[in-house]
Amino acid sequence: MVHRIRNQLNLISLASRHIADLVASNEIVRAMEVAEQVQLATAGLQSTLSQMHDLEAGHDLKRVLVVEDDSIQRRMIAEAFRESGYFVAEADNGNGAIEYLYSAAQPDVIITDLSMPSCSGWELSRVARTSPVCRGVLLVSLSGNAVPAATEGFDLTVAKPVDTKVMIAQIDQLLASRDGERDAA
CATH class of the missing domain: 3.40.50.2300 (Response regulator)
Known part of the structure; x- marks a missing residue:
């Protein structure tokens, strides 16, 4: 699960840098699409962290x-x-x-x-x-x-x-x- 969190954080980091590049080159629509992907990745990360908490609490x-x-x-x-x-x-x-x-x-x-x-x-x-x-x-x-x-x-x-x-x-x-x-x- 730690590997999954690391991957999600890397994805968010890379996508954030990509958004800055797109905005700088006036590709606003594409930047918005990438921002949506970041939002989904963040939601996935929150879900993974929540699941880790459940596992620690003993939930199956x-x-x-x-x-x-x-x-x-x-x-x-x-x-x-x-x-x-x-x-x-x-x-x-x-x-x-x-x-x-x-x-x-x-x-x-x-x-x-x-x-x-x-x-x-x-x-x-x-x-x-x-x-x-x-x-x-x-x-x-x-x-x-x-x-x-x-x-x-x-x-x-x-x-x-x-x-x-x-x-x-x-x-x-x-x-x-x-x-x-x-x-x-």
Whole structure:
């Protein structure tokens, strides 16, 4: 987590310098876009620090990996989960998600769009289902036109546009059920 904080601080620092350069060259619109990225990075840093505080207090954080090529959708879903007390990691395609899975702590849930460039949600689900790294991970698909046959192998399918409150409630229920089964075993 310290590594994540260091990366977020570096991003904020670099972006702040970039804003100054853009303003100096009269690229105000681009400077505003970068400022928005700084604001998002700052919010992410605050969320990470809050999660560290929760860990120190003994709270058991659930981890979710949000995989979505649409950055607006990804941020909306990620922020909703952060506000619900989840530790959130993000990837913009299946390849990024697979890289994360083999380099970081195992998530409890992977939420993935089905149609993405370079590595789709279907490909990601096949890797996750066959990998010992992902044993017990819940797989959730996001789709604008999901049909049952297309989402086979997923624990839950959520239709787009996503109602984050409903999705979080469904995932909380699935996790509680999974954890209850583990406790009974």
